Amino acid sequence: MAVPSKNIPAPDRVIIKRALLSVSDKAGAVEFARALHEAGVTLLSTGGTSKAIAEAGLPVTDVSDVTGFPEIMDGRVKTLHPSVHGALLSIRDDAEHKAAMVEHGIEPIDLLVVNLYPFESVRASGANYASIVENIDIGGPAMLRAAAKNHAYVSVVVDPSDYQSVLEEMKAGEGSVGLAFRQRLAAKAYSRTAAYDAGIASWFAGAVEGVSTTYNSLGGTVAGELRYGENPHQTAGFYKTGENRPGVATARQLQGKVLSYNNINDTDAAFELVGEFDPAKGAAVAIIKHANPCGVATGATLVDAYKKALACDPVSAFGGIVALNGTIDAAVAEEIVKVFTEVIIAPDATDEAIAIIAAKKNLRLLVTGGLPDPRAPGMAVKTVAGGFLAQSRDNGVVDDFDLKTVTKRAPSEQELADLRFAFRVAKHVKSNAIVYVKDGATVGIGAGQMSRVDSSRIAASKAQDAAKAAGLDVSLAKGAVVASDAFFPFADGLLAAVEAGATAVIQPGGSMRDDEVIAAADEHGLAMVFTGMRHFRH
Template sequence: MTTMVRRALLSVWDKTGLVPFAERLVAQGVELVSTGGTSRALKEAGLPVTDVSDVTKFPEIMDGRVKTLHPGIHGGLLADLSKDEHKAALQAHGIGPIGLVVCNLYPFENAVESGAGAADLVETIDVGGPSMTRAAAKNFAHVAIVVDPADYDAVAAALEAGGTDLALRRRLAAKAFARLSAYDATIAAWMDETTRDDDVAIDHKVWAAFGGKRVAEMRYGENPHQSAAFYRATGGGGIASARIVQGKALSYNNVADGDAALSAVADFKDEVAAVIVKHANPCGIAIGSSLAEAYERARMCDPVSAFGGVIALSRPLDKDTAEKIAAIFTEVVIAPGATDEALAVVAAKPNVRLLLVDALPELSGTMVHTVGGGFLLQSKDDGFVPRSAMTVATKRQPTVAEWADLAFAWRAVKHIKSNAILYARGQATVGVGAGQMSRVDSARIAAWKAAEAAKTAGDAETWTKGSVAASDAFFPFADGLETIVAAGATAVIQPGGSRRDDEVIAAADAAGIAMVMTGMRHFRH
């Protein structure tokens, strides 16, 4: 069903493209009704405009909080013109139908990101705009609602061709409801943030709301037959706030791996650290006296997997580190800044995607995982365990050097998919076993990778000899620990809590190694 538009209501904050669009409406004989700043902008352009107050016979009041909330407006928006009684009501009350609404909302999201105070934010919560938008979208059978200037051309072209059709109006209504949902989700999140009890990590509300704006359409998703797009939440930070300095557009997998790398390096924000991720798992994490050293130590953990990897750094990218990174094929580099010299080095590798962030992400917050028909929401794994809360379960105490490596390994292992076993030495990973169904297999794979890396480096001795090991969860049997002992590790850190802890501890004592229990698990799925 094609609908001619005789009257349009325009009330926008973002006036991009407004005047040219309104000129096309007027050329089609459409009467313009408008409010406040929108009305002024149209009048200044020489266009005929009827003020909303002339329609409602009531002035704007309360600093503009109340202007369009009136039957003279909403009756024109909500009238079902297929019903005689609705048309009769319009006539009886002198209300003219409105066939087109152009409305975008007060920029609450922008105000949040600018750090505005609570009083200013409250005044930026739009009421009239969402009300008009919702009314028009509900009545899409007769009214077209435009919330995005990107749709001006399509709507104007439809009117110039004779009117808006039902498919277009329904598509515009769906977009409007999505916009309202994202807008309200941002407000709800801010309200929750400012009212939450500080003693509660996450208050799981009865209703959960999430919203975001599309920032990019991907060529495809995880695989070429899957479609994908990237959305940014208001004030989200992290990978969604990164600026692409150079390189091709990010792929779905680039974003996923970049998020994993950035989250991992954030756990080492107080040190000079580098993380290399491949297929969502770190294949190298290291601390160094310089950024270049940290990167090189991370790369040497698994130089084969580092090829084509995603790198996150805890310090601004410098020339020396950039030169080392540029020496092999790298997909993405993420850092909190970069020197001009580093930018020049990376520029010689145009396929490298360089992303800069203002700050490393916070470890706290929430995570959402979609499932069929719903989603799971949980707090991030920010589980720091101070040494004073750890228990040495074995007869032998860790040495000072082992304690340092155990603390490093415990922070690193939580970023590896379960079942996870990690070997570390000198504040660097030397072997990573990830995502295996058996913890024993993870321990074996990590030891094998360490041996292969040592061969690549020309070392005759495997790098797990004299290392420490971290397990993301307890050992259900002693066989996993025995595999670690056979690899040459001298100390282990694990949560504990198995029914067979006594057997595992006895195996550690028999091997003469130290074992520390944290009481905290780091499953990652």
């Protein structure tokens, strides 16, 4: 590797003689500084890091003594100085750079150790706007980028987990660090600053109205290594963005195996769905398989809701994800463990429930401390070849809609309650989505079909299967209501619901053939309401 402008080759190894440490997370920093000192490295530092090193009895020079300028403005300005950035950016084998260093009394820095202000954790804590802004690091990212750019001569450490590997590299090289190692450290530093800035940008996008969408970025901090992705031949990682939203990324795992890629994806889908149901209005349970609900229900208790949700599709529930909108108690825990389940997620769990679930050692149990707000703003992202799509989260909630009755018959009070329930669920079913509901529980779900009429037929078939599993002679769809995530383009999808025995329909409306669909509903005595909002989910 060479510096292109002057074709100056980078040295294979660089001896670490002088290091600057400035860390927010001080875990292991003093021990690392001691090891560097014992290796003959001169230590520079700032603020609290300098104080911690000095209190450990180690010789350290404060950066303000190097710059000849004190920290000012509550520490906002301390390292933004040529004596620091010149020491990081200078090309040691360039005659002009060497002359400038001599002229201005700049000594090179061979190792930079920086971790940034805890913006992500402060954001996740729900702190106020001013506190979050104050935790946006300026000097740290500037130094990291400078050192990483000049990795031909400078080693840059952004993660305390790398302290030991740096010491081992120095020991192997008799105090020096190899070029390949410096390159890897630089790549990690740029990944860190990119994720840090992306987190700040995404926070601003949600906190400030009218933020420009000219630029967009993805960023996160690894939350855990995954064995593989959706399939064993795919690599994968799980990253946290710092968004303060209860869910799988913020949950505490109380027991069970490490979550897989598919577990995380499905658990997120389950918990976002159950978050649609306010626990103050009743217990709710969602059972998810392959990111689609196979049963959702409300009830007087969680165990009642679980039994109703399971009855919708007991076959598909095998190996599924169970999400609950309240604290798991012993009664519902006893029921859940009767069926092979991959993950249980809820705001909390009693000690008795935890003990019951513990008997299934591989079953993952996650508690979140709260429910996601379905109305909260946020971003959803999907990659495409050469780019990615970004959109605001679908935070439309049917309880906020002004439903419009478009048929001669208006829905009854019970039908209306079930229609709202069905539309909440349809929002979380892959398009095309058809959902049958009766008495606060799904009884048939058709998901992800290329035509809406096929989804209607599958949902009706599922309702028939559920009836057989329950020992009933009549399909559970008979007397149920039905929701469609988008409008019926033709009357055939509606007629499939009529054939199944549905009595009322909820859909967005907006088709060129709405009149035809409404006429078909009137002809068969159905009540139908329009929401004016669709919920495509691809």
